[in-house]
Amino acid sequence: MTTSTTTEFAADWQEWHQAQEARLADPHGFLAITSLHFLTEEAERFRDAPGEWTSVDDRVTVELGPGEEIVVDGQKHTGSYRFDPIPERGGVNAVWGDAVIEVARRGGYHIVRPRHPDTELRKGFHGTPAYAPDPRWAVAATYKPFEVPRPVTVGAAVEGLEHVYDATGQLEFEIDGQALSLTAFPSYRPGALMVLFTDATSGVTTYAANRAIQVPAPDADGHVVLDFNRAANLPCAYTALATCPLPPPENRLSVAIEAGEKIPHEKP
Incomplete structure (x- = not known):
């Protein structure tokens, strides 16, 4: 990447991160739950x-x-x-x-x-730490759709609760020459995907239970960019009053993904 392209990449990431923070700190966002x-x-x-x-x-x-x-x-x-x-x-x-x-x-x-907007958690929120954006963590991936969606039962941040998602396929990619894959679920945007995962940084520098990436719709050949710089904390990283899903076992990566959001200051 050229210097100007790298600067633009960092600016785009900063805009994304600020939007994440704004949603979280909304007067009726997850930090306002009582x-x-x-x-x-x-x-x-x-x-x-x-x-x-x-x-x-x-x-x-x-x-x-x-x-x-x-x-x-x-x-x-x-x-x-x-x-x-x-x-x-x-x-x-x-x-x-x-x-x-x-x-x-x-x-x-x-x-x-x-x-309630006046919660101490919300009033005391001062942002989520994150790794500096790095283009090396925007990884080329290939989406391999399943013939039919596969129901996948995953655990939740609340003990005893389970979620069922229809997995639509797998994202295949490489990091440092190691072939990896992640099971993908539908996102809230038509055609887009959502990935829940953990990695070797989980519980060390990043939240232990999960992180999520919203992935744009793959092209006709299944090509897409899996941007780990946008690995986001779910609400359960901030409050014990969230019911967030946990990753399926196959999405627990052994490599260290040193990108995206880190352990919040407000971790429960």
Whole structure:
């Protein structure tokens, strides 16, 4: 790379990293979470959320008390409110004053996860350390799709919880002459991929449980760049109130990927 190209590479990475930090430190981002509750058929009231909550017949209902109201999709609700069915890994935000009550489905369970802007974790956040961007960690890879997606069950940051993802293929690449591969899952962007992995830096300089990379859609021949400089921490690196998935066993690399985000100052 020329000096100008390297400078541009570093500037693009800095823009990405700043966007990561902004999402994390959003007033209702993951640093604002105050509790995590798994709902059942038994009504429960939580200290940091309005109403009594239940999960019955695959639907979440909240019974709001006198003077309590929530706003869902711009509409105010009082009394009893029943949420529409929530798909796995989906969620709905109910606004309550300056807080947001996240109602979601994770590992087959309905959860309530209040988010309050004034948490000490959020107010004390001063950024995530990371390796300096280095073009050598933007690795050429080849995507080998499976004939049909393969359901893969992975663990979670919360003990006893499991996630099921449909793996769509493998990314094959080399680092220092060593042939490696990573199982890939669909990303939130159409055609793009997501990889969960650990490596020899995990638990040393990077978060022990997992990191993730969003991979752009491969070209017609399966060629794509796997940029480890953009290996990002998942929310569980910052808070014990996250339900993040863990990598499948085959995605635990033996090499040291000295790129991307490091162990946060706020690690739980």
